[in-house]
Amino acid sequence: MRGAWRSRNLLAGGAITALMVLIALVSLVWTPYGPTQIDIVHRLATPSAAHPLGTDLFGRDELSMLMAGAQSSLSVALIAVIVGAGIGVPIGAFAAARGGVPDDLVMRACDLAFAFPALLTAVMITALAGPGAINAMLAIGIFNIPVFARITRGAARGVWGREFILAARAAGRHDTAITVLHVLPNIAAVLLVQATIQFALAIVADAGLSYVGLGTQPPQPSWGRMLNDAQTFIWRAPLLAVFPGLAITFAVLGLNLLGDGLQDLLDPRVRRAR
Amino acid sequence: MLAVENLSVSLPMEGGRVPVLADVSFALARGESVGLVGESGSGKSMTALAIMGLLPPGAATSGRVLFDGRDLLAAAEPELCAIRGRRIGMVFQEPMTALNPLMSIGAQVTEPLRLHLRLGRAEAEARARRLLARVGLAQIDPHRHPHQLSGGQRQRVVIAIALACGPELLIADEPTTALDVTMQAQVLDLLGELAAEQGLALLLITHDLGVVSATAARVMVMYAGRVVEAGGTGAVFAAMAHPYTRALFAASPHEAGGRPAPIPGQVPDPQHRPPGCAFAPRCPRAQRDCVATVPVLSPLPFKGRGLGEGSACGASAASPAPSPPPSPASGRGSHVAACFHPHPAP
């Protein structure tokens, strides 16, 4: 019963996430209208056969913008996670392998990074470096570094304490090779789950940044920007705020379900305990 | 080939440095099997790890571990990496956890071959297959993962890995403790056979005296980080001069005697070792002088006046510094014990 529920998480999360990715990919080659195509005559149109989700204040097709927004949101979030994991995982793995002073230094540095509120820091970085999708990726990515460093270090330390690591050392492997051959594969599941969670958070962060105008720049559509635009007309066209809000919620929900499902699938101890 | 000289190891614990090994000396010749016995916590694994250069971080050592004349305690990590797995192999207590759960057993046997011998994939795989066959796993598909094997089969894989590169020394740390009785005998036989066949020296660590008597030519009994009795297996078992050896024997299940009689009390923590002889609180023969000084390994039978308690006691009181420990090279084979009042010779 419980197992069935768990795998439903995985299925639902996987399906939603796959749908999002599919929409983002399709938007690269096809959208019902050009997502930047202005049509002032039909501005603020309510949903109809021609415009299934209506149009915005410039008469742009809401559905097309949402699709293009999925593409920009997901790519910003994906790069941010890759940056965070790409730098954070080696740092955490190094700290776990070395222990002692290097480990302490890395962990204190992470504590320091966590002392800053995430979104505020990202806002600061993009405000300083200049707004734009690339800087948003980097700002959110930088924030993911300590997250990945810490979880990698914790999980890797657990693996380092296991006897097969001692056996690998007794077989003459040095620490770097042991990290790559034995430690990382054994924490891949944990990292994958964390990556889906960070992916969801990065989508929210990206929406936040583009909402305040520091993320993806117009005319390239983004969910955060669409929310901001919709604000002015919240009474005349409330649906314009609802759709991007739903898109963000859906993406985050899908990723979190996926993360949950993966966690149970990949961690045999949890699976057996249940 | 291996000479451990006055090896002492201390570890950082809360409350300061704590000695876990004190003045351990022994030698191991090519092709020789030596058993190292003692209760849990007596420092057997620490001895093995010190030889391998795999002590926990922060460990401080003194003395020397000479392997073919090189002091391993002073060797740098790259040199140790080249020796571990290549010239010294190690078998661990827990076959359940000594294998990487995510790697096939074939890949794990292949690993040291590729690392140390730089064999190509095909050659290494062929050799791994032969090794697996040699340890009795000819029927097992090398693509299997550790969880698909029984404990005894896993231990055979661990042995195959340890022997893959044809080491000169094999350290087996309680290789049979986690196995059931029939498996124990099989794995021990296998170790003995392989040691004889490849001419390798075997350091067999166990808390089971029966295991030692069946496999090792010499035995060292360890208690609270010190060697307390050592000598030829026959001589040690015949005399059991040290009260701890005797207690250990009485505590182990054996064919001759009836029920095992557990040793009262526990091995003292390294933090709380009693003064003088560490075994004194549990020793039926303890006397007042036992807590004054630490007894040193001395050749048996003690020369001079008999072996009666009083006289041995008087002798040790008269000569406060008992004869120095035999030098590892010359003392090989001689029977020694660290006790002020050893059991008299039978």
Ligand SMILES: Nc1ncnc2c1ncn2[C@@H]1O[C@H](COP(=O)(O)OP(=O)(O)OP(=O)(O)O)[C@@H](O)[C@H]1O
């Ligand atoms: N990593 C460690 N840090 C601190 N103390 C340790 C560590 N490992 C072992 N010790 C201590 O060192 C002493 C010797 O331990 P060791 O593992 O060598 O015993 P052992 O004879 O191998 O026992 P067992 O039969 O349980 O394997 C013990 O008192 C133990 O508490």
Ligand code: SF4
């Ligand atoms: S020295 Fe004394 S206490 Fe220690 S084993 Fe011998 S008789 Fe017992």
Ligand SMILES: [Mg+2]
């Ligand atoms: Mg041990």
